Amino acid sequence: MKYILTAIVCITLLVSCGESKEEKATLKTKTTTVKKSKVVAKKEMVVVDADGVVNVNMITADRMWFNLKKITVKAGQKIKLTLTHTGKLPKSVMGHNVVFLKQGVTTSAFASEAAAARDNDYIPEGTTAVIAYTKMLGGGETTTIEFTAPAAGTYDYICSFPGHYGIMKGKLIVA
Numbered sequence: 283m284k285y286i287l288t289a290i291v292c293i294t295l296l297v298s299c300g301e302s303k304e305e306k307a308t309l310k311t312k313t314t315t316v317k318k319s320k321v322v323a324k325k326e327m328v329v330v331d332a333d334g335v336v337n338v339n340m341i342t343a344d345r346m347w348f349n350l351k352k353i354t355v356k357a358g359q360k361i362k363l364t365l366t367h368t369g370k371l372p373k374s375v376m377g378h379n380v381v382f383l384k385q386g387v388t389t390s391a392f393a394s395e396a397a398a399a400r401d402n403d404y405i406p407e408g409t410t411a412v413i414a415y416t417k418m419l420g421g422g423e424t425t426t427i428e429f430t431a432p433a434a435g436t437y438d439y440i441c442s443f444p445g446h447y448g449i450m451k452g453k454l455i456v457a
C-alpha cells in the first residue's frame with residue numbers, strides 16, 4: 283500500500299512538473315513574439331521610400347496620445363503623413379489632428395486661438411502660423427497629407443482639439 287501511494291505521489295509530481303515546464307515554455311514564446319512585433323511596429327512608423335518620400339504613420343486613439351513624439355527629416359524632403367484614429371469615440375468628443383507650427387509660434391497661444399475655431403475643425407481661419415495640418419478625425423478614421431519639410435530647425439506639432447495640446451505634442455526635427 284505504501285509503495286502504491288509513493289508511486290502515485292511520484293507520478294503526480296512528475297506530471298505536474300512536466301506541465302509547468304510546458305507552460306513556462308509557452309509563456310516564453312508568447313513574450314518573445316510580442317517583443318518582436320513591437321520592434322517591427324516601431325521601425326515601420328517612419329519609412330523613407332524609393333522616391334525619397336518620408337512616410338510617417340501617426341497613430342492616435344480614444345485618449346490624448348500620439349505614437350510619435352519626434353519625427354526627424356531632412357530639409358526639402360517630401361513628407362507623407364498618415365494619421366489614424368484607432369478609437370471609437372466621435373470627433374466631437376475625442377477628435378484628433380496633427381498641426382505643424384511655424385517657428386516662433388507659441389503652442390499655447392495657437393491652441394487657444396484654435397479652440398475658438400470649432401466651426402473650422404479647430405484651425406483658426408486664415409492662419410499663417412501653420413506649415414501643414416490634417417483634418418480633425420474621429421474614431422476609426424484615417425487621413426493623409428503631403429508637405430515639404432521646411433528649412434533646418436525644430437518645429438512643434440500638436441493636436442489642436444481643445445485641451446489636447448499639452449499632452450498631444452511632439453517635435454519635427456529638420457536636419
Ligand SMILES: [Cu+2]
Pocket residue numbers: 346376377378379441442443446450
Ligand atoms: Cu487630440
